[in-house]
Amino acid sequence: MKPLLARLALLLALAFAGVAVADEAPAPADASREILVMLRLPPPHYRSGANYGGAYADSAGSAARRRIADGIAHEQGLTVLSAWPMPAIGVDCYVLRVPAGADLDEAVRRLSADGRIEWAQPVHRFHALDASVKPVGAAARVSLYSLQPSARLWQLDDLHKVSTGRGVRVAVIDSGVDAAHPDLAGRIEFERNFVDARAQVAEAHGTAVAGIIGARADRGMGVVGIAPQAQLLALRACWEESAAVTLCSSFTLAQALQAAIVADAQVINLSLSGPDDRLLARLLDAAIARGAIVVGAVDAQAPGGGFPASHAGVLAVSDRVGVGASVLSAPGDDVPAPAPGARWNFVSGSSFAAAQVAGMLALARAVTREPAMRQSSAWVRFPADSPDGAAGYVDACATLRHSVPALDCLSSREEAARVPR
Numbered sequence: 001m002k003p004l005l006a007r008l009a010l011l012l013a014l015a016f017a018g019v020a021v022a023d024e025a026p027a028p029a030d031a032s033r034e035i036l037v038m039l040r041l042p043p044p045h046y047r048s049g050a051n052y053g054g055a056y057a058d059s060a061g062s063a064a065r066r067r068i069a070d071g072i073a074h075e076q077g078l079t080v081l082s083a084w085p086m087p088a089i090g091v092d093c094y095v096l097r098v099p100a101g102a103d104l105d106e107a108v109r110r111l112s113a114d115g116r117i118e119w120a121q122p123v124h125r126f127h128a129l130d131a132s133v134k135p136v137g138a139a140a141r142v143s144l145y146s147l148q149p150s151a152r153l154w155q156l157d158d159l160h161k162v163s164t165g166r167g168v169r170v171a172v173i174d175s176g177v178d179a180a181h182p183d184l185a186g187r188i189e190f191e192r193n194f195v196d197a198r199a200q201v202a203e204a205h206g207t208a209v210a211g212i213i214g215a216r217a218d219r220g221m222g223v224v225g226i227a228p229q230a231q232l233l234a235l236r237a238c239w240e241e242s243a244a245v246t247l248c249s250s251f252t253l254a255q256a257l258q259a260a261i262v263a264d265a266q267v268i269n270l271s272l273s274g275p276d277d278r279l280l281a282r283l284l285d286a287a288i289a290r291g292a293i294v295v296g297a298v299d300a301q302a303p304g305g306g307f308p309a310s311h312a313g314v315l316a317v318s319d320r321v322g323v324g325a326s327v328l329s330a331p332g333d334d335v336p337a338p339a340p341g342a343r344w345n346f347v348s349g350s351s352f353a354a355a356q357v358a359g360m361l362a363l364a365r366a367v368t369r370e371p372a373m374r375q376s377s378a379w380v381r382f383p384a385d386s387p388d389g390a391a392g393y394v395d396a397c398a399t400l401r402h403s404v405p406a407l408d409c410l411s412s413r414e415e416a417a418r419v420p421r
Helices: 002-015 059-076 104-112 149-153 156-162 204-214 250-262 278-289 350-367 396-400 409-418
Strands: 034-040 079-086 091-097 119-122 125-128 132-137 169-174 188-193 231-236 238-240 246-249 267-270 293-297 315-318 335-339 343-348
Touching (some): 034 059, 059 079, 059 104, 079 250, 091 250, 104 119, 149 156, 204 231, 204 343, 246 250, 250 278, 350 396
Parallel strands (some): 267 293
Antiparallel strands (some): 034 091, 125 246, 335 343
């Protein structure tokens, strides 16, 4: 009964995480005129019955803060669109719209000077990091396992003999995940949509990332996830602007991060990039302080690799070798992954390199309470003389061997080298 009770507790906590204190989350159509305003929550010891799991028991306090937000908006000629409690960092977050013709930066400055406000900031836009997508076929119901870079390079069969990620909660903060896909059926522990009012949305980027991390271990069809028994939390904070563009916002990402913290996610994957963001930085710090390992995809076009990969404590991952000593490199070229509608694609980009590392972290968390892999320096890289283009990429088998000494990477490689390809 204990696993069932634990799952029920998780579902209840997530169901009530961050109950909205205003309207539904705004549609993502245009955030260019929106500002986020943070109002302080009272210290926990002042709140009788406070629940920092996200249940919003302090209805009187929330109503009072809403009146303050409405008053501030009226004084500044703005409109309150929505609100969301962020108890993990001690604030209520309000979305205010700036009217056309008004100076958004000036509005932020005026709001920041108001003593009732913790801080104010614009709503930033973020984008997923996929370089290319090529369809495998309309319904390629064949095994793609041998085509996965991790199958050979990371000796995935050997890794799964010692860990499958069982019981590790991995938050996939991304676009919508196709939970009905053959590779993902029964693999999604919980879904939540922070973008719009729809319950479930199937989109390409989120489905690929979730599948790479935790697809079912069915070697007869489709792909095999790096951590095929991890508990996947599909938190939709991004949306498909077009077939080639997946976007997210500060507000939707913040809601998803709050939910991941409530769920006590042990690994959080963020295959996206954008500008530095104070709200998201505070939530990332809160997640890391609670023991989560956060993985961020590196944007090769952005200074410092882009945010959140550049944020202190986030494990930065690139699909390129030689990006920097603090950046992990993992294969990200033509990685087979599930796509909505029982399809599969070959995907490329840092998004999918990050997903593989997130899956690897789930394997490690399943066999050790506190893996050393939290720091990039703890990961083993393939040496310069490695065959088959492996040089510079992370060596997952050798890295996990620090936690599982019985894992024999060398013998498996020698045996694989004798098998003609």
